[in-house]
Amino acid sequence: MTPLSDTTLLPADGPTAPPRANGELVFDAPWQTRIFGATVALCEAGRFEWPEFQQRLINAISAHEAAIDAETPGEGSDYDYWGCWLDAFRSLADAHGWAGAETLHDMEHELEARPVGHDH
Numbered sequence: 001m002t003p004l005s006d007t008t009l010l011p012a013d014g015p016t017a018p019p020r021a022n023g024e025l026v027f028d029a030p031w032q033t034r035i036f037g038a039t040v041a042l043c044e045a046g047r048f049e050w051p052e053f054q055q056r057l058i059n060a061i062s063a064h065e066a067a068i069d070a071e072t073p074g075e076g077s078d079y080d081y082w083g084c085w086l087d088a089f090r091s092l093a094d095a096h097g098w099a100g101a102e103t104l105h106d107m108e109h110e111l112e113a114r115p116v117g118h119d120h
Contacts, residue, residue, distance in 0.1 A: 057084060060091070064083070
């Protein structure tokens with residue numbers, strides 16, 4: 001299997017393409033980098049196949065676009081890509097029994113409560 005960490009298997013355009021600037025992935029917050037890294041690491045460790053995650057990401061993006069369109073019909077969709085990635089990861093973790101939604105929710109709140117620079 002080709003490692004995903006070099007990002008060559010990630011689409012460069014289209015709805016599941018991550019945000020990029022000059023060809024490099026763009027992260028606006030540390031949690032985005034971490035969820036990306038965790039997803040790639042678990043895939044490379046053989047815990048799931050990449051197409052399974054891609055389908056969950058497509059589903060998450062579609063759900064977010066539908067919710068946005070329901071709120072503001074005809075204005076187009078402007079969803080949070082990394083938020084959709086996180087939703088796809090949550091779905092994957094739940095489906096594989098790594099952690100249920102409640103456990104992930106608790107962990108997210110613990111991490112959010114850390115002071116800035118805590119782990120650097």
